[in-house]
Amino acid sequence: MTMQESAGAPAAPNSDPHVRLGPRGFPLLPGGYGRSAYHVGAAPSYAVRGEGHRLWDDRGRELIDANNNFTTLVHGNAHPELVEAAARAMSTGSCWGIPNDDEWDLAALLLDRLPGLDQVRFTNSGTEAVMSAIRIARAVTGRDHVVMTRGGYHGSSDVALCAGGSASVRGVPQAVVGDVQLVPLNDIDALRQTVEEEAQRIAAIVIDLLPNRAGLIPVSREFLRAARALADRHGILLVIDEVISLRLGANGLSGEYGITPDLLTTGKLIGGGFPVGAVVGREEAMRVLDPRQQGSIAHSGTFSGNPVSMAAGAQALRLLTPETVSRLNQRGEDARRAVSARVAPLGWEVRGFGSLLRVFPAGATRVDEPTQQRLWWAAYDRGLLLSSANLAALSTPMTDEVVTDLADRLSDAVISLGEPPR
Numbered sequence: 001m002t003m004q005e006s007a008g009a010p011a012a013p014n015s016d017p018h019v020r021l022g023p024r025g026f027p028l029l030p031g032g033y034g035r036s037a038y039h040v041g042a043a044p045s046y047a048v049r050g051e052g053h054r055l056w057d058d059r060g061r062e063l064i065d066a067n068n069n070f071t072t073l074v075h076g077n078a079h080p081e082l083v084e085a086a087a088r089a090m091s092t093g094s095c096w097g098i099p100n101d102d103e104w105d106l107a108a109l110l111l112d113r114l115p116g117l118d119q120v121r122f123t124n125s126g127t128e129a130v131m132s133a134i135r136i137a138r139a140v141t142g143r144d145h146v147v148m149t150r151g152g153y154h155g156s157s158d159v160a161l162c163a164g165g166s167a168s169v170r171g172v173p174q175a176v177v178g179d180v181q182l183v184p185l186n187d188i189d190a191l192r193q194t195v196e197e198e199a200q201r202i203a204a205i206v207i208d209l210l211p212n213r214a215g216l217i218p219v220s221r222e223f224l225r226a227a228r229a230l231a232d233r234h235g236i237l238l239v240i241d242e243v244i245s246l247r248l249g250a251n252g253l254s255g256e257y258g259i260t261p262d263l264l265t266t267g268k269l270i271g272g273g274f275p276v277g278a279v280v281g282r283e284e285a286m287r288v289l290d291p292r293q294q295g296s297i298a299h300s301g302t303f304s305g306n307p308v309s310m311a312a313g314a315q316a317l318r319l320l321t322p323e324t325v326s327r328l329n330q331r332g333e334d335a336r337r338a339v340s341a342r343v344a345p346l347g348w349e350v351r352g353f354g355s356l357l358r359v360f361p362a363g364a365t366r367v368d369e370p371t372q373q374r375l376w377w378a379a380y381d382r383g384l385l386l387s388s389a390n391l392a393a394l395s396t397p398m399t400d401e402v403v404t405d406l407a408d409r410l411s412d413a414v415i416s417l418g419e420p421p422r
């Protein structure tokens, strides 16, 4: 097969004025996008400025920003205290090749809210955090296999992509795919059977407690308890992926469940709007990263722990007090109730927890892509920016009035679609 055959048809000519072409006539960015997750069918506008809960695009439109860079900006755009923290760090040199104080600060703040865990290793993204957590688990246990719940998303490393099933693993070596066992969300029998069948080969059970791509259905307490018990019984590491869900509880979403993992991965909000990820874990596991130890595993990253992400992230965590989390969560509850009252009669269901909400056809775990894109555009046309998967994330600058407005715009958008496709 030639490279052209294997890569699929060349992109259709794109007349979008945003798409800049290179010397051979191709868009400088594949498909015209810098991230797959920007894809919403027709070409979206560009962001030019954000302030608080508002975002302006290059067509002059003002939007309520409920995308918040895919749930990252829990304090909205350009929060003055985060800008100040980042500017302070940038003005003294944005990154160095020796340790800095800001990484200790952010580590201390993270560990304060994650009782039972001892140490932090920073990365540059959630993808790297999950990939590193899995490597730690493999190194600690001397085993290769990983159990994940089906349909989740844990970033775009080879191993993490396997959670999405066969549709997600193009380009992932078969050997990697073969190391991952998927179990249906909340199916305790399947989890037990999968683990017990080959316990001595399993390094980690990786769980996202509110997997957006798998229908934003929460993991049940019983399922998480079973995972914890199976991990303990068989010397497997329990990894809870809180890249998104950390915002949902004063002690993360795992705190709401009262279950401590061996390793917790996070990212997004803990960089205050700058690139970040972190593995947080028990010392017994994290010690494999200690470079003073014989046989430690290598983990670095030129920008890992950079002072800008660390300082802005520390300020973001300081501002995200338990009271703030509970106020945000209450507003999320209000928004879910308000949207549900208007869209449920048409056959739509509003799901979510805390400050996250998303609309699905009642009973469905996924929305077909054309419907998802129609809903995205219907919301956009009403001045509401959702994630491409239609997830709405509240931010602290959103007042009760803004959340009411957001809920109205989302309801209007859903209603404009009529009944969901069956």
Ligand SMILES: Cc1ncc(COP(=O)(O)O)c(C=O)c1O
Binding pocket: 070, 124, 125, 126, 127, 128, 130, 153, 154, 155, 156, 208, 241, 242, 243, 244, 267, 268, 276, 277
């Ligand atoms: C649960 C979860 N894990 C991992 C990731 C990957 O994080 P990042 O996009 O920072 O690489 C994401 C991203 O959305 C996520 O939702």
